[in-house]
Amino acid sequence: MATTHLTSAASSISAKRFTSFEGLRASNAVRVSSFSPLEQNGLSLRSFRALVVKAATTVAPKYTSLKPLGDRVLVKIKTAEEKTSGGILLPTAAQSKPQAGEIVAVGEGHAVGKNKVEFSVKTGTQVVYSKYAGTEVEFDGSNHLILKEDDIVGILETDDVKDMKPLNDRVLIKVAVAEEKTAGGLYLTDASKEKPSIGTVIAVGPGPLDEEGKRKPLSVAPGNTVLYSKYAGNDFKGTDGSEYIALRVSDVMAILS
Numbered sequence: 667m668a669t670t671h672l673t674s675a676a677s678s679i680s681a682k683r684f685t686s687f688e689g690l691r692a693s694n695a696v697r698v699s700s701f702s703p704l705e706q707n708g709l710s711l712r713s714f715r716a717l718v719v720k721a722a723t724t725v726a727p728k729y730t731s732l733k734p735l736g737d738r739v740l741v742k743i744k745t746a747e748e749k750t751s752g753g754i755l756l757p758t759a760a761q762s763k764p765q766a767g768e769i770v771a772v773g774e775g776h777a778v779g780k781n782k783v784e785f786s787v788k789t790g791t792q793v794v795y796s797k798y799a800g801t802e803v804e805f806d807g808s809n810h811l812i813l814k815e816d817d818i819v820g821i822l823e824t825d826d827v828k829d830m831k832p833l834n835d836r837v838l839i840k841v842a843v844a845e846e847k848t849a850g851g852l853y854l855t856d857a858s859k860e861k862p863s864i865g866t867v868i869a870v871g872p873g874p875l876d877e878e879g880k881r882k883p884l885s886v887a888p889g890n891t892v893l894y895s896k897y898a899g900n901d902f903k904g905t906d907g908s909e910y911i912a913l914r915v916s917d918v919m920a921i922l923s
Contacts, residue, residue: 722802722809732805733771734812739785740771741793741800743809765900766794766822767811781879785815786833786872794819794830794912797900819900819912820871827902827910832871837886837918839865839894841909863896864922865911884915893920 725732734740744766769791776783787793800813820830820838832838842864867890873881886892899913 722804725803725805730806732803732810732812734773736773737776737783737785737815738773738812739769739787739815739818741767741795741811741813742770743767743802743811765797765819765902766792768792770810772815778875778879779877783875783879787815787818787821792822794822794827794900794902820869826905828868828904828908830869830902830910830912832869832912834871835874835884835915836871836912837867837884837915838869839892839911839913840868841865841911864891864893866891868910870915886915886918886921891922892918893922894918 732740769787769789772785772787772789775785795811795813796817796819799817800811803810803812816834818833819836820832822830827838828840830838867886867888869888870884870886873883876882894911894913895917898917899911902910902912904910
């Protein structure tokens with residue numbers, strides 16, 4: 667009986683409509699009208715469990731400054747792409763949600779034991795952050811995000827994700843290309859190709875902090891071929907079309923050789 671109820675509930679909402687929730691103002695009412703089964707829409711477990719409906723908090727114009735506290739930072743969100751690489755205009759629902767921005771303010775930092783920890787980023791730094799982290803704020807006419815420094819995935823000073831400098835305990839991996847054929851030689855369609863969970867480490871962070879505020883080196887290094895958790899991390903696409911993933915080293919399960 668419980669299975670029947672869950673199936674009918676899942677078939678009353680359309681997963682395709684979730685993208686339209688991004689960027690909702692606090693005053694907007696969210697209305698869900700139809701839902702089709704997850705399998706029919708190709709919605710993976712990773713995207714489903716990370717699904718969050720957010721609305722930006724609008725700060726009144728009378729407030730002219732916003733100072734984050736503790737280990738939080740204020741990021742000015744990069745504007746979403748309005749066109750494809752071929753110049754085709756995208757509707758709002760099809761525009762990918764940005765995961766990058768510029769640090770415009772930082773808090774006073776935090777302490778580990780008796781030691782004060784300095785921020786790994788500063789004002790003006792271009793960063794990439796976890797897709798569903800932080801609180802969105804509309805401030806001074808632009809969209810911003812307040813988030814903890816630990817939610818920053820890495821520093822990106824170019825337009826190509828392969829140049830990302832991971833922070834703390836994160837690693838950047840170039841994902842292996844999916845198999846084009848089955849073991850029997852049959853060609854696979856894009857929909858039937860299994861997403862790889864194997865890749866090559868491109869860059870690593872400086873490591874997490876220990877109780878004395880010192881960095882602990884990571885157990886993987888650039889050039890390692892690794893097996894990682896299938897539902898972890900943040901996915902990116904490079905300028906050459908290659909797939910990348912940034913995740914915590916704890917989500918790397920093995921080194922392959």
